Amino acid sequence: MNTPLDPMMPRFLPLQRRIRETADVLSLVAEPLEGEEMPTFLPGQFNMLYAFGVGEVPISISGDPQERGHLVHTIRDVGAVSHALLQLKRNEPLGIRGPFGKPWPLDQARGADILLIAGGIGLAPLRPVIYHLLAQRESYGRIALLYGARNPADLLYHKELERWRRVPDFQVRVTVDHAGREWLGDVGVVTRLLPKIRLDPADTVVMLCGPEIMIRFSTLALLDMGMSTKQLYVSMERNMKCAIGSCGHCQFGPHFICKDGPVFRYDRVEALLKQDEI
Amino acid sequence: METVPKAPVVIAEKALHTLVCELQSAGYRVIGPTLRDQAIIYDEIDSVADLPQGWTDEQQPGSYRVAKRPDMALFGYTVGPHSWKKFLHPPRLRLWQASRTGNEVSFSHDETPSQKYAFLGVRSCELHAIAIQDQVFLQAGHEDVGYRQRRDDSFIIALNCSEAGGTCFCASMKTGPQATNSFDLALTELLSEDRHEFLVEIGSQAGADLMHGIASREASAGDLETAEKLLAQTAANMGRHLDTQGLKERLQENPEHRRWDEVAARCLSCSNCTLVCPTCFCTSVEDTADLAGDTAERWRRWDSCFNGEFSYIHGGSVRSSTKSRYRQWLTHKLAHWVDQFGSSGCVGCGRCISWCPTGIDITEEAAAIGSAASPPEDAS
Numbered sequence: 001m002n003t004p005l006d007p008m009m010p011r012f013l014p015l016q017r018r019i020r021e022t023a024d025v026l027s028l029v030a031e032p033l034e035g036e037e038m039p040t041f042l043p044g045q046f047n048m049l050y051a052f053g054v055g056e057v058p059i060s061i062s063g064d065p066q067e068r069g070h071l072v073h074t075i076r077d078v079g080a081v082s083h084a085l086l087q088l089k090r091n092e093p094l095g096i097r098g099p100f101g102k103p104w105p106l107d108q109a110r111g112a113d114i115l116l117i118a119g120g121i122g123l124a125p126l127r128p129v130i131y132h133l134l135a136q137r138e139s140y141g142r143i144a145l146l147y148g149a150r151n152p153a154d155l156l157y158h159k160e161l162e163r164w165r166r167v168p169d170f171q172v173r174v175t176v177d178h179a180g181r182e183w184l185g186d187v188g189v190v191t192r193l194l195p196k197i198r199l200d201p202a203d204t205v206v207m208l209c210g211p212e213i214m215i216r217f218s219t220l221a222l223l224d225m226g227m228s229t230k231q232l233y234v235s236m237e238r239n240m241k242c243a244i245g246s247c248g249h250c251q252f253g254p255h256f257i258c259k260d261g262p263v264f265r266y267d268r269v270e271a272l273l274k275q276d277e278i
Numbered sequence: 279m280e281t282v283p284k285a286p287v288v289i290a291e292k293a294l295h296t297l298v299c300e301l302q303s304a305g306y307r308v309i310g311p312t313l314r315d316q317a318i319i320y321d322e323i324d325s326v327a328d329l330p331q332g333w334t335d336e337q338q339p340g341s342y343r344v345a346k347r348p349d350m351a352l353f354g355y356t357v358g359p360h361s362w363k364k365f366l367h368p369p370r371l372r373l374w375q376a377s378r379t380g381n382e383v384s385f386s387h388d389e390t391p392s393q394k395y396a397f398l399g400v401r402s403c404e405l406h407a408i409a410i411q412d413q414v415f416l417q418a419g420h421e422d423v424g425y426r427q428r429r430d431d432s433f434i435i436a437l438n439c440s441e442a443g444g445t446c447f448c449a450s451m452k453t454g455p456q457a458t459n460s461f462d463l464a465l466t467e468l469l470s471e472d473r474h475e476f477l478v479e480i481g482s483q484a485g486a487d488l489m490h491g492i493a494s495r496e497a498s499a500g501d502l503e504t505a506e507k508l509l510a511q512t513a514a515n516m517g518r519h520l521d522t523q524g525l526k527e528r529l530q531e532n533p534e535h536r537r538w539d540e541v542a543a544r545c546l547s548c549s550n551c552t553l554v555c556p557t558c559f560c561t562s563v564e565d566t567a568d569l570a571g572d573t574a575e576r577w578r579r580w581d582s583c584f585n586g587e588f589s590y591i592h593g594g595s596v597r598s599s600t601k602s603r604y605r606q607w608l609t610h611k612l613a614h615w616v617d618q619f620g621s622s623g624c625v626g627c628g629r630c631i632s633w634c635p636t637g638i639d640i641t642e643e644a645a646a647i648g649s650a651a652s653p654p655e656d657a658s
Contacts, residue, residue: 006373006374006423007420008373008374008563008576008578009373009374009385012383014381050565052376052378052383052567052571052574053565053566053567053568053571053573053574054565054567055563055565056563056565078592079592091381092381093378093381093382093383095383237591238589238591238596239588239589239590239591239596241561241562241563241581242561242563244417244420245414245417245420246414246415246417246420246422246559246561247560247561247562247563247581248559248560248561248581248583249560249562249581249588249589251583251606251610251614253530253614254530254613254614254617254618256618275533275534276602277596277597277598277599277601277602278533278596278602278606
């Protein structure tokens with residue numbers, strides 16, 4: 001199916017595979033229709049995913065931007081629409097509008113050290129960045145991932161995390177808030193892992209995605225390390241209906257999260273993040 | 279619309295009737311002010327007889343009343359609860375229909391032909407409101423196809439305001455009272471004991487073409503002077519005033535001003551202000567399906583930042599307090615709008631003041647929060 005002219009009309013792609021990530025998170029892999037190419041996307045962009053007759057929600061693209069044969073979204077079962085999306089079976093049509101939004105600053109970050117900080121399902125929008133960094137490893141300085149979740153069962157992408165840990169020159173640290181005896185890794189908030197990462201604070205670009213509380217404490221710690229607000233990038237989430245800047249729902253101060261974001265350089269949203277109910 | 283250099287003309291009151299007929303025979307649905315349920319609203323009119331001749335309105339914060347005028351003016355009132363967005367940006371609109379057979383989905387297109395509207399009596403503040411909504415819906419790359427169609431098909435007869443209402447402040451917002459562009463024709467009602475005529479300015483080729491069929495005479499220097507005086511008088515009689523100097527910055531710098539709490543104590547979060555506002559554009563999308571789940575529709579309907587679910591994300595509404603919702607509305611309208619679309623989102627029409635059930639006055643709130651003299655924050 002060709003891209004519809006009307007930006008509010010989804011196109012439908014058949015679901016190819018469902019990958020269970022955690023008890024309530026699945027990745028949906030869609031494939032292009034025969035003879036058609038998958039639309040390109042940039043790491044950090046999102047699509048509006050539509051469950052036929054039920055509704056539509058914004059979901060970050062979590063797959064590899066170089067991999068043109070698949071389109072991957074990682075979805076947590078939190079509401080009526082995400083629930084319906086996660087009920088889709090193989091070959092059933094997944095409605096898609098997009099991709100939308102501003103991506104992570106991968107071009108501007110060339111040559112610099114890269115630190116990714118993810119919390120919970122916030123790893124999903126950063127996974128395309130990891131694929132990109134590993135594919136173009138020589139273009140960047142030191143690279144690191146700090147990933148926190150509530151408990152070990154909430155960690156996404158287990159196998160890949162293991163694989164990434166074994167990649168030389170990729171510092172991967174995982175921590176959880178609560179764990180049983182079987183957990184041998186770190187326990188505590190992600191900021192406690194910061195001293196263990198080797199990078200040059202003066203020449204590092206940080207990309208953060210996770211709960212706003214995590215973003216708040218992480219950015220404070222990063223600024224304490226001597227970084228400037230212009231080195232930090234955050235991905236924001238708000239209610240979204242149109243994704244094209246005309247429904248008004250995703251406004252965050254003067255910004256429309258859908259088109260000015262979801263990725264923002266921190267200095268542009270710092271004051272707003274400190275206010276309640278913006 | 280292109281500027282057509284054509285001298286203004288004067289037509290008799292009767293000729294307005296011909297003008298409406300001409301528009302109708304050209305296939306337009308003519309929409310104009312008409313009296314219904316004790317208010318002057320915008321609806322389809324059959325003829326000039328449907329206009330609220332001899333009526334006026336009296337507006338104050340939280341109050342709107344129609345009243346009889348001593349004369350037979352056809353446009354002797356200001357703006358009511360409706361605005362033209364009702365037609366250009368309909369309250370409920372089906373965006374598409376689709377049906378599903380197995381794993382195949384197909385869209386069916388609405389075959390209803392587009393309506394051609396002629397808007398009669400569009401005030402200068404409303405012309406600005408339409409231009410502001412154009413900025414929202416005609417963004418490069420994301421053009422709203424239906425809106426574009428409705429805009430392109432519309433014929434606009436503007437009206438220069440001969441009177442200012444009790445809640446009007448277009449002079450402060452530099453959006454009136456004189457219609458200066460973006461119209462096909464612009465009328466000024468010239469009414470005195472011995473005359474009832476209209477000065478007609480021509481703003482487009484379509485406007486010029488329409489005027490060919492209407493009996494008119496060239497406007498005299500005296501006619502133009504009379505119209506000018508009327509407009510000067512209207513500008514001088516604004517019921518409200520808003521100082522916009524530095525307002526954007528001060529609103530954006532004062533999200534914790536104590537006035538937000540004070541206004542929240544009066545605000546019912548009812549969303550009336552957003553519904554009557556001619557520029558408020560926010561919508562929600564509703565996806566529906568039939569019982570079998572084989573056919574689905576997508577509808578778009580007006581929404582308001584005063585509704586709880588407007589900012590809902592999993593876990594709750596981002597803006598749960600009335601304070602945060604009022605702050606969002608006012609700051610968006612008068613400040614963030616400038617960053618987003620290059621102009622204020624307020625045209626000074628005063629509707630939100632008149633139709634607020636508790637009489638909250640945007641000019642008063644903006645002045646309290648946004649004026650240099652006010653205390654920035656609660657000291658406690």
